Amino acid sequence: MKNQAAKSTTGLDVLQHCLGPAAGAWPQANGRLMHGTEPLTEWLKRSGQSTPAYVYHLAAIDRQVQAVRAVLPADLHLHYAIKANPHPEIIQHLSRQVDGFDCASLAEMQQVVAIAPDKSAQASIAGPAKSDDELIFAISYGILINVESANELTRIWGLAAEKGKRARVALRINPPFEVKGSGMKMGGGARPFGIDSEDIPALIRHWQANTSEWIDLAGFHLYTGSQNRDATALGAGFRAALDLIIELSQFCDFTPRHLNLGGGFGVVYHPRDAPLDLAALQPVLHEISATAQGLWPGVRLNLELGRYLVASAGIYLTRIVDKKTSRGKTYLLCDGGMHHHLALSGNLGQILRRNWPIVAIDQLNAPCIHKVDLAGPLCTPLDVLGQNQELPQLAVGDLIGVLQSGAYGLSASPNGFLSRPTCGEYFFK
Ligand SMILES: Cc1ncc(COP(=O)(O)O)c(C=O)c1O
The missing domain is CATH 3.20.20.10 (Alanine racemase)
Incomplete structure (x- = not known):
């Protein structure tokens, strides 16, 4: 039994495998995701922030940029495709590290001109x-x-x-x-x-x-x-x-x-x-x-x-609001869903939906031995967060984090669908 548990995948394994070197940008202590010296869960509570929310660690972007730069010849310039995440904090942060920007709209070009005017000559649409x-x-x-x-x-x-x-x-x-x-x-x-x-x-x-x-x-x-x-x-x-x-x-x-x-x-x-x-x-x-x-x-x-530079910098946090069993299947029903994270639900261009890397942010060392289905709050069967997802034992009130959510997340989702509340975005350096 002990051996079996030792071999099981943990949230930490998932984090390290999926994020690679960028995993180091996400501080952890005692099996919990941290914000500085405080568990992220406590920080949210203390600072009055609610879920669902996107949290970003900008240091993960630095690691991705460094990894790419390491293999580029000096005259191959690195541009950021803003569509992956157009948040001004991300553009601002990347403006010091990339050689230019790829835009896909008037608003994206306006962002470049306002935030990084020195880079507008190296912007494209x-x-x-x-x-x-x-x-x-x-x-x-x-x-x-x-x-x-x-x-x-x-x-x-x-x-x-x-x-x-x-x-x-x-x-x-x-x-x-x-x-x-x-x-x-x-x-x-x-x-x-x-x-x-x-x-x-x-x-x-x-x-x-x-x-x-x-x-x-x-x-x-x-x-x-x-x-x-x-x-x-x-x-x-x-x-x-x-x-x-x-x-x-x-x-x-x-x-x-x-x-x-x-x-x-x-x-x-x-x-x-x-x-x-x-x-x-x-x-x-x-x-x-x-x-x-x-x-x-x-x-x-x-x-x-786009994606390669910013995906690992973002985690989508959602809280379990309800737990139920339906004909033998365990459902964790969450406050976050496809209105904030369309790609997670499999509806952003995927032919077959695959599970995303999801971790229990306060149980990173626990073995993921329970198979559960995760759904969001929208009245549609499309609002899927995970199917037969392996996670530790979780209860109502616990927080889960969807890794690799820094790209094509909030801005690529139907935020207005069902008039649900909007979602916070918090940036850590
Ligand atoms: C023209 C163009 N450039 C860049 C990108 C960014 O691609 P990725 O996020 O896969 O790096 C896209 C994505 O659709 C694109 O259409």
Whole structure:
């Protein structure tokens, strides 16, 4: 019995496996998650904060940035894709550590200009169906526009001429291939994103022939998918992307000055999944930058990462409000749910829902030997927090924490659904 318990997974095992080196940013003592010298549970109570809540340890971001920087060649710049978590504290914190920002809306560009004005020259905006307001803002602040269609480029030209300011643009390429292993694919086949690679030469020729004082065609952007933990597949994707860019550029006699190769680095959401082997990516990244610099000296190379930089910095805390048995199944009913954490419920682009890493924040050393289902407060069967989730014995009033919740959490969820109360976000340095 003793041996059996010793072999069982604990919350600490889950935390360490899923977060890797970033686990060290989450202080623990006596099997409890801490805030400084105080258990997190006590801190919430004492400071009058309620659940559900997101808590963030910004030190976890630093560890992720350092890990990525360690494998990047000096001339491969690291940008943060704000969509992963647009909270101003996160943008502010990252502004001191990254080389630029990838935006997906007017509000995200405004955040960059307000929080990190020195980085607006190294900001870009991508995404289909950009509004005139977004394009005008980007043109005014010299933000690079990743163009998603030939029509969009014509609109940019018109708006730039009206404004009397040259627009900086990169053509976002929809390649003829998909990258294996991405949890969410955004390139290959027919897509709303980017311009089909076969249509790129005609577009370059058109804009070169009409060398426009209003369009500065700086280069290319390619983003093929998110949440990829397979270093071999990611490496092959980067090589294929560069090969395609070389072919297109040589075919059109075009010299790119800017290349954004995307990223899509994945994190561990499941205790049995292997982490992305960053070291295995290092040679490919160095080779790519050497090839690009050899062909186009001084070309600016960017990666834009979201999830990988911020996921491990956030934990979603929710309290057990009720416990019941339904036809043999134990349910823990919680005050938090899909209105704050859509991805946890499996409804943010996943084909099959998988359990997330959830820990009992005051029992990190206890064996996870009880299988329970966890549901939120919404009147829909979609509001799932965990199914057959292994946890220690838990009671009404206990707090659980959903790890890896720093990316695509609150801002990627239907906060207004059922008019439930909003959710606090607390930042620890
Ligand atoms: C164009 C673009 N860049 C960057 C990202 C960030 O991806 P991730 O969070 O997987 O790093 C996305 C995510 O959808 C994207 O669409």
